[in-house]
């Protein structure tokens with residue numbers, strides 16, 4: 183997940199490959215409960231691992247369900263053995279359900295019907311979320327539920343029900359507060375329908391019908407065929423009994439899929455691929471937002487689908503403008519608004535009044551941000567009309583404000599395919615965490631662009647000038663990858679000496695070949711592994727530095743490391759530190775920094791660094807070593823250390839690391855095309 187103040191997306195060109203989307207939250211928790219109530223074992227694939235599913239799993243375990251493995255393991259299904267519609271007499275438990283409404287409501291209903299002795303609690307916020315309408319409906323049936331805190335809210339105490347007065351009359355439930363109440367009843371009442379029909383009647387307008395549709399579809403998979411009488415009455419037929427379907431796949435969230443469907447429609451195909459394949463959701467999806475596929479087809483997308491997958495590629499290009507009533511796909515329709523930037527003519531999205539009362543006023547937000555990119559936008563109370571920039575030259579580089587709205591952040595990432603080749607800045611990218619924490623990583627994994635468009639910041643300089651620390655912090659502030667090229671030379675020195683090779687020019691070819699055979703890994707927590715062995719500490723010693731300096735003078739060794747270094751240039755960008763990043767490896771880098779510092783300062787800094795790591799150090803020796811390395815690195819014939827002609831010089835003798843980092847970020851900001859006043863990391867700190 184990107185936790186930076188902003189994320190700059192370089193201009194993107196093509197897309198291709200496969201994305202596996204995470205399971206939907208609301209489907210995950212429904213499936214877990216249904217599996218728990220059923221007879222038999224259900225093997226659940228692609229269950230979402232989130233706070234909400236974790237509390238549900240823990241609760242079900244407390245009730246005696248066998249869950250294997252006990253926690254969600256990536257790539258592995260989870261097997262839930264159900265209770266077969268009844269709990270052992272006298273089952274008692276206190277269930278802590280965090281802030282998971284998708285666990286609290288349905289579990290309350292199911293346990294109130296099953297009976298026992300249960301306390302239902304959650305975090306303080308959960309105790310502010312209403313549950314009174316559901317409790318009222320359950321009490322009318324004969325369930326025993328008491329409020330342990332404020333009436334109408336959890337925590338709750340559930341006891342033994344008395345169904346002796348249960349009549350054949352319909353059970354009323356309000357439909358206009360939360361569709362979760364109806365879902366909870368729909369999942370609990372089949373337990374009571376063994377010998378009679380049970381009818382639920384919705385009072386008031388039923389909101390969020392697509393969610394009820396999901397509940398009904400899942401009930402059917404577990405053997406319960408509810409009769410839906412025009413969304414007003416739901417009849418659970420007598421003789422209903424929960425039966426495990428054996429295997430079940432949790433669909434991915436169809437709204438999350440919309441960004442990748444749009445991506446396939448907008449981007450040219452990456453060579454060797456056949457568009458974008460989306461795993462986790464197919465056209466037979468039970469989610470309403472899947473109808474987004476139809477909308478994209480009418481804009482020109484080429485979409486194929488099968489069970490649990492979609493394959494999307496560019497069809498008509500430019501896209502065709504549409505005029506669409508989007509009431510049935512409110513969330514995914516935001517993605518259409520960005521697709522409209524690539525359409526010929528004006529796209530009109532209507533019946534979207536609900537956008538105004540979502541995470542933010544989405545009509546206003548979309549209009550403002552689309553205009554920043556150069557589009558002409560007309561907005562009304564319940565519609566939006568988008569006309570793309572008239573020509574490539576009319577596009578503008580926008581810094582997209584995201585209003586703490588995950589969907590604004592995700593859909594505007596698609597603007598990076600603009601024909602003007604401009605980058606797009608997404609402010610506060612971590613707002614995507616609400617539904618898709620790794621959205622940008624997933625996007626980058628299926629997008630491509632010319633290497634020259636992936637920005638590189640080079641930070642070259644002498645040993646101990648602080649470039650490693652500065653580079654790491656600049657990379658962190660921008661969300662960029664990091665290349666510590668010195669580590670590659672240090673590893674080379676290490677593997678050569680371990681192999682018993684003298685570090686002499688005569689051995690250069692052998693050392694280069696040996697290095698090419700090693701399996702290197704650079705982990706996210708900045709460890710370096712060689713053939714699985716952690717050498718992070720071994721390559722940091724002064725001797726390792728001296729050996730690195732020796733092998734780095736051999737042209738054969740340098741040549742062997744070039745491709746490895748180029749491979750670090752990946753989306754969204756790279757910060758590379760070393761000696762020849764700006765001169766040899768990335769000569770086209772848009773920012774090159776050349777760091778210097780007096781030998782005295784650097785020796786002192788290195789001394790402190792070594793001591794803090796618990797390594798032994800001697801000032802005089804360090805001073806002499808640094809001078810010797812400087813001399814070798816600057817005087818060697820192959821790629822000697824020297825500032826690139828267009829490098830910015832930064833003397834880091836006296837200043838702090840923070841000042842140097844800020845200076846580099848300022849130089850970087852000055853090179854960006856975004857309008858003044860856009861967020862910079864400095865401004866947010």
Ligand code: DC
Nearest residue numbers: 667668669671730731734760761762
């Ligand atoms: O940055 P460092 O101290 O880890 O580098 C170790 C040695 O590797 C350095 O003395 C010279 C060499 N080196 C190089 O020649 N080219 C680079 N790009 C990086 C390091």
